[in-house]
Amino acid sequence: DIQMTQSPSSLSASVGDSVTITCRASQGIGKSLAWFQQKPGKAPKSLIYAASTLQSGVPSKFSGGGSGTEFTLTISSVQSEDFAVYYCQQYVTYPYTFGQGTKLEIK
Amino acid sequence: EVQLVESGGGLIQPGGSLRLSCAVSGLVFRAYPMSWVRQAPGKGLEWVSIISGSGGNTYYADSVKGRFIISRDNSKNTFYLHMNSLRVDDTAVYYCANLGVDWYFDLWGRGTLVTVSS
Numbered sequence: 001d002i003q004m005t006q007s008p009s010s011l012s013a014s015v016g017d018s019v020t021i022t023c024r025a026s027q028g029i030g031k032s033l034a035w036f037q038q039k040p041g042k043a044p045k046s047l048i049y050a051a052s053t054l055q056s057g058v059p060s061k062f063s064g065g066g067s068g069t070e071f072t073l074t075i076s077s078v079q080s081e082d083f084a085v086y087y088c089q090q091y092v093t094y095p096y097t098f099g100q101g102t103k104l105e106i107k
Numbered sequence: 108e109v110q111l112v113e114s115g116g117g118l119i120q121p122g123g124s125l126r127l128s129c130a131v132s133g134l135v136f137r138a139y140p141m142s143w144v145r146q147a148p149g150k151g152l153e154w155v156s157i158i159s160g161s162g163g164n165t166y167y168a169d170s171v172k173g174r175f176i177i178s179r180d181n182s183k184n185t186f187y188l189h190m191n192s193l194r195v196d197d198t199a200v201y202y203c204a205n206l207g208v209d210w211y212f213d214l215w216g217r218g219t220l221v222t223v224s225s
Contacts, residue, residue, distance in 0.1 A: 049207060
């Protein structure tokens with residue numbers, strides 16, 4: 001199975017900051033990488049697929065990059081509604097696997 | 108507007124069976140692969156199963172293989188997760204999701220809670 005490792009596991013930021021989350025795959029996955037946002041008690045929301053393509057309706061403050069084994073999710077000018085848990089996930093092969101999550105908290 | 112609505116969750120004893128449903132509207136259902144993903148209390152996301160648009164291809168996580176069966180009824184715009192031999196560690200919120208053209212997760216339902224306990 002492909003292991004997905006996110007760093008950091010938690011992150012504190014102030015409103016207006018820019019933050020970056022890293023996701024590493026245990027083997028190359030090309031660009032078959034997605035990012036999700038999940039708020040407490042809510043379903044995940046798809047943000048990005050193909051490493052860098054925004055899902056419909058997702059604001060451009062979110063951006064993704066990378067290929068192969070290393071990927072990033074950057075949120076520019078963090079606002080209160082962005083505080084949540086973020087997950088990466090590979091879909092190049094079964095079983096699909098998720099990272100452990102990164103909790104973005106208010107400083 | 109695309110909507111996915113899960114149903115069928117509840118409290119079940121270990122060893123029991125349960126069928127989850129996901130009713131889908133707002134898209135050409137038969138054109139899309141569909142998936143189940145679960146989340147145990149306080150834990151991260153775990154992929155469970157995928158079914159192709161025709162229903163001819165199915166895929167499972169090792170943790171549920173041989174116990175769970177995914178199926179779909181394209182005439183009813185609904186797909187299912189038949190869960191057998193349930194274990195305490197199957198306790199989770201189960202989400203349904205549709206997949207995009209390259210089989211990435213697109214939209215998600217709100218989830219249904221399955222609790223396996225005696």
